[in-house]
Amino acid sequence: MISTNTQDGVVVLSIDNPPVNALSSATCVEVIEALQKGNDDPAVAGFVITGNGRGMFSGGADIGEFATIMQERKVNVRDLVDAVDKLPKPIAVAVDGRALGGGLELALACDLRLGTPSSLFGLPEIKLGLLPGAGGTQRLPRLIGVVPALEMILKGDNADAAKAKKIGLIDEVVDGDVVAAAAAAVRGLAAKGEKRRVSEKKVSAYPIYFSEAHKRVPPEDKGGFAAHKAIDAIEAAVDWPFNHGSARELRYFIELLTGRESRAYQHIFFAERELAKIPGMPAGTAQHPVRSAAVIGSGTMGTGIAMTFANAGIGVRVLDTNAQAVERGRATVEKTYGDQVKRGRMTEETAAERLAAIEFVDSYDKIADADLVVEAVFESMDVKKSVFAQLDAAVKPDAILATNTSTLDIDAIAAATGRPGQVIGTHFFSPANIMKLLEVVRGTASSPETIATSMALGKTLRKVSVLVGNCDGFVGNRMLAPYIREAAHLLEEGALPQEVDAALTDFGFAMGPFAVADLAGIDVAAHIRAGREQAGTLGPGRVPRFEVMLTELGRLGQKTGSGFYRYEPGDRKPKPDPQIEQMIVEESRALGIERRAIPPDEIVKRCVYALINEGAKVLADGIALRSGDIDIVWIYGYGFPPFRGGPMYYADSVGLKKVLADVEAFHAAYGERWAPAPLLAELAGAGKRFASYKGAQA
Numbered sequence: 001m002i003s004t005n006t007q008d009g010v011v012v013l014s015i016d017n018p019p020v021n022a023l024s025s026a027t028c029v030e031v032i033e034a035l036q037k038g039n040d041d042p043a044v045a046g047f048v049i050t051g052n053g054r055g056m057f058s059g060g061a062d063i064g065e066f067a068t069i070m071q072e073r074k075v076n077v078r079d080l081v082d083a084v085d086k087l088p089k090p091i092a093v094a095v096d097g098r099a100l101g102g103g104l105e106l107a108l109a110c111d112l113r114l115g116t117p118s119s120l121f122g123l124p125e126i127k128l129g130l131l132p133g134a135g136g137t138q139r140l141p142r143l144i145g146v147v148p149a150l151e152m153i154l155k156g157d158n159a160d161a162a163k164a165k166k167i168g169l170i171d172e173v174v175d176g177d178v179v180a181a182a183a184a185a186v187r188g189l190a191a192k193g194e195k196r197r198v199s200e201k202k203v204s205a206y207p208i209y210f211s212e213a214h215k216r217v218p219p220e221d222k223g224g225f226a227a228h229k230a231i232d233a234i235e236a237a238v239d240w241p242f243n244h245g246s247a248r249e250l251r252y253f254i255e256l257l258t259g260r261e262s263r264a265y266q267h268i269f270f271a272e273r274e275l276a277k278i279p280g281m282p283a284g285t286a287q288h289p290v291r292s293a294a295v296i297g298s299g300t301m302g303t304g305i306a307m308t309f310a311n312a313g314i315g316v317r318v319l320d321t322n323a324q325a326v327e328r329g330r331a332t333v334e335k336t337y338g339d340q341v342k343r344g345r346m347t348e349e350t351a352a353e354r355l356a357a358i359e360f361v362d363s364y365d366k367i368a369d370a371d372l373v374v375e376a377v378f379e380s381m382d383v384k385k386s387v388f389a390q391l392d393a394a395v396k397p398d399a400i401l402a403t404n405t406s407t408l409d410i411d412a413i414a415a416a417t418g419r420p421g422q423v424i425g426t427h428f429f430s431p432a433n434i435m436k437l438l439e440v441v442r443g444t445a446s447s448p449e450t451i452a453t454s455m456a457l458g459k460t461l462r463k464v465s466v467l468v469g470n471c472d473g474f475v476g477n478r479m480l481a482p483y484i485r486e487a488a489h490l491l492e493e494g495a496l497p498q499e500v501d502a503a504l505t506d507f508g509f510a511m512g513p514f515a516v517a518d519l520a521g522i523d524v525a526a527h528i529r530a531g532r533e534q535a536g537t538l539g540p541g542r543v544p545r546f547e548v549m550l551t552e553l554g555r556l557g558q559k560t561g562s563g564f565y566r567y568e569p570g571d572r573k574p575k576p577d578p579q580i581e582q583m584i585v586e587e588s589r590a591l592g593i594e595r596r597a598i599p600p601d602e603i604v605k606r607c608v609y610a611l612i613n614e615g616a617k618v619l620a621d622g623i624a625l626r627s628g629d630i631d632i633v634w635i636y637g638y639g640f641p642p643f644r645g646g647p648m649y650y651a652d653s654v655g656l657k658k659v660l661a662d663v664e665a666f667h668a669a670y671g672e673r674w675a676p677a678p679l680l681a682e683l684a685g686a687g688k689r690f691a692s693y694k695g696a697q698a
């Protein structure tokens, strides 16, 4: 896991633990032993630690070992970092690539830090619900000051080499042989008998820095647990000598590591990495290169998708025959990039490049040579079929034809073409240039090449791509339907939109279902409902009609200034509306329902368990490959609280027996729509978790 060579009295230790040079227990042991050996050897002047020259110095502690490492008291990054800090001989780090988490903490313990122009430095532990636990909270503020340290640790973002040099995180950026430069620097220190331990530095800060930082992060029960602990640990670096602060950091780290929040984040980390693993799809499956793309439709989705391509450096033609729609689309694109320049998030040159990458065209022959086309026209099967027939005739034979439908049957759309193997769903979420989620919807005929290309394209577009099966609503919108339906039943029974939304945002959702409905457009929901009514797929029992009633009233959501809430001009904040309250109360009366006060925890259970019960069906039907895939869809596409790990992980953490008992009680009280999913009943009965279910993949 490490290799060593000696260059003119300096031992160079290269970490070689693919794929990311994680500092596993075994790697730490090897490095510590090599340091001890070199230290005992009078011919050795000092050390350089580096990576394996493959662009990754180290991705940090081995996350896969977290479950056991502290409990079993195995040697870990903390021991390695302590050994480096105590080393009598000088040691430098030559960061070739990324130094993340424990990798950067190792660098911080060295006397000197050298990087290359492409090096990146970060402490992303916060994204795992942790704080840097190998001295990072103590050394970083000592090295660069409290304010930048707070920013780096609380955001978990990377600093590039230029920034790292500017803030004093590294000593030198070497555009050449960084290892040789580090070895020379070590010889220099050795010649002077000098050590430059960061742990020996002092740091001061005003208490207000910390009190303000506490105010800026989410509350402890809303995913902010690790952030508050990190702030306290950094404050300990100011208040106390290094060893005391370091002991505090360790205590917090262990507390976080074994806590619910971090376990949920670790689940998300691994679930995200599982997404690329597609059962039955060999790793080297051929892909179709996507160098140019086309988008059909210049509406909100079409322009958002076009910007997504442009942002990834792929030229895109947007086809729309409606001149007015094109003007609106063009204006949206120009405004979006213009705003980014105004906010300092993009240079004028970059904005100009991206604008130039998007071309609006008005006929199919102008997109004939596109490698991939994404259709984003009106959500109607007839319209889509007609577009696909025209695409099939006009676009080169090996191009992939993708649809952005959010609910419609991919196979029926594919059947309108003579190349069903090259048809697939790419369901972007609105706004497409911002939202991270991409559902890649595989049709019955979608070829392995089409699937592999679309998944790889998702990565190029910097999306989190989840491969899902073809059914009404796929994973996300299929689960959304019973969730929203239950929220509407709660209105009929006694709750108001603001109460339902408050209970769910209090649970941690980014937005409540009624605020979301107003944002997405009530007419969109009414249109989907009408389609399901026609297809007979609305679900068992009576389904509340609020979206139909609001549409009839012209209350289409934010865009008309009113929906489930009312909106002041220019203000997106939903305001409770007495007119809506009256409408809801009258609906309850008309249905003969005696309204009652519904406590927030019942609201949460009814909505979230409706989601979970449908998720179990999605899993059993093979529409999602794994329960973790469903979690990723809901976290990235629907604002499910990440600190709860996604709906299926949440169900596992509550315990499926308990979830089933509640679902059965709701079934008895509310009828068929609550019939427990057979998979939920099966797993609960066997004392298992959704995470253990491999059925659909087997």
Ligand code: 3H9
Pocket (backbone or CB within 6 Å): 019, 020, 022, 059, 060, 061, 062, 063, 064, 076, 077, 078, 100, 101, 102, 103, 105, 124, 125, 128, 131, 132, 133, 134, 136, 270, 273, 274
């Ligand atoms: C820490 O350091 C704690 C310390 O403060 C204190 C300790 C006491 N460990 O993402 P990719 C695997 S916490 C184990 O597809 P990329 C990953 O699962 C750690 N495994 O590649 C995948 O495996 P597989 C702080 C890891 O190039 C494979 O590597 N560090 C680790 O797109 C490829 O991953 C972090 O939070 C790890 N640390 O991105 C960094 N990292 O092929 C987390 C990756 O079997 N990691 N793997 O599915 C990342 O952000 C990205 O993986 C990275 C590479 C940027 C490194």
